[in-house]
Amino acid sequence: MNMKPMAAVALAFTLCAANSGVEQWRAQHQADLMKDFGWLTVVGLDWLKEGDNRVGADPASEVPLPPGSAPRRVAIISLHAGKAEVHPEPGVPLILNGKPASTTILREDDDVLAINHLKFYLIRRGDRAGIRLKDNDSAARKDFKGLAWYPVDPTWRIQAKFNAWTTPHSIVFHNTIGQQEIEPSPGTVTFRKDGREFHLEPTIDDGELFFVIRDQTSGKTTYGASRFLYTEPAKDGMVWLDFNKAENPPCAFTAYATCPLPPPQNRLALAITAGEKIYTGSTH
Numbered sequence: 001m002n003m004k005p006m007a008a009v010a011l012a013f014t015l016c017a018a019n020s021g022v023e024q025w026r027a028q029h030q031a032d033l034m035k036d037f038g039w040l041t042v043v044g045l046d047w048l049k050e051g052d053n054r055v056g057a058d059p060a061s062e063v064p065l066p067p068g069s070a071p072r073r074v075a076i077i078s079l080h081a082g083k084a085e086v087h088p089e090p091g092v093p094l095i096l097n098g099k100p101a102s103t104t105i106l107r108e109d110d111d112v113l114a115i116n117h118l119k120f121y122l123i124r125r126g127d128r129a130g131i132r133l134k135d136n137d138s139a140a141r142k143d144f145k146g147l148a149w150y151p152v153d154p155t156w157r158i159q160a161k162f163n164a165w166t167t168p169h170s171i172v173f174h175n176t177i178g179q180q181e182i183e184p185s186p187g188t189v190t191f192r193k194d195g196r197e198f199h200l201e202p203t204i205d206d207g208e209l210f211f212v213i214r215d216q217t218s219g220k221t222t223y224g225a226s227r228f229l230y231t232e233p234a235k236d237g238m239v240w241l242d243f244n245k246a247e248n249p250p251c252a253f254t255a256y257a258t259c260p261l262p263p264p265q266n267r268l269a270l271a272i273t274a275g276e277k278i279y280t281g282s283t284h
Contacts, residue, residue: 044133045256156274160191162234173260216271246275
């Protein structure tokens with residue numbers, strides 16, 4: 001029996017299943033972007049000054065809320081010695097973690113304040129403390145028309161070699177607000193494409209390898225600052241890099257994100273014609 005036709009059918013089935021998996025991942029990625037209080041809803045980031053910071057629809061507030069979205073004065077957030085404490089305005093229906101808000105020292109990211117269709121919470125970047133604001137009625141969310149992708153291409157799913165660092169190693173990132181961030185790296189990843197060898201250095205994010213990359217499509221067909229790529233941890237010294245899942249950072253959708261920029265070692269002399277393209281709704 002001639003097995004070649006059967007092998008061809010099996011290969012075609014495998015590729016079809018792989019392509020379907022990428023398309024499902026892309027659909028979920030877009031759904032996550034569009035969900036309530038997702039990145040499309042981020043409409044503000046205000047850095048707190050030492051002392052009292054007013055929160056409300058009054059445009060003179062240190063943390064201004066969109067006009068008509070809330071009372072002119074919602075709360076005071078006082079910043080002293082690095083601690084941010086919220087003092088709700090009496091009679092204002094401000095919610096903290098699902099319950100009526102009271103005077104509380106805010107925890108970064110975990111303590112979420114809400115009023116009407118708004119949510120806001122404390123973030124820290126280096127020695128700076130700020131309030132990130134999300135609005136489910138944001139123009140970016142209402143006007144969203146979907147993401148653009150290169151067609152799924154199985155040749156951009158590449159098996160790479162993982163080499164763990166023998167001594168502790170860190171990656172130095174600069175971010176979009178001009179700060180320097182240092183993150184530990186577990187090792188290097190080496191892959192080949194078009195007869196050439198390339199190297200990338202990841203960090204670890206929520207148990208996955210996380211790559212911040214730039215390539216020769218950046219600023220042309222893909223987002224100029226960077227793209228992100230997540231992979232499963234190395235197994236038997238190998239990693240699968242599926243560039244079909246290369247995604248835009250939050251900074252592609254809002255000016256109020258603080259994204260890491262790719263370190264020099266992750267800026268590739270290679271055109272990665274795979275993954276997410278420039279978001280046409282972006283204003284920067």
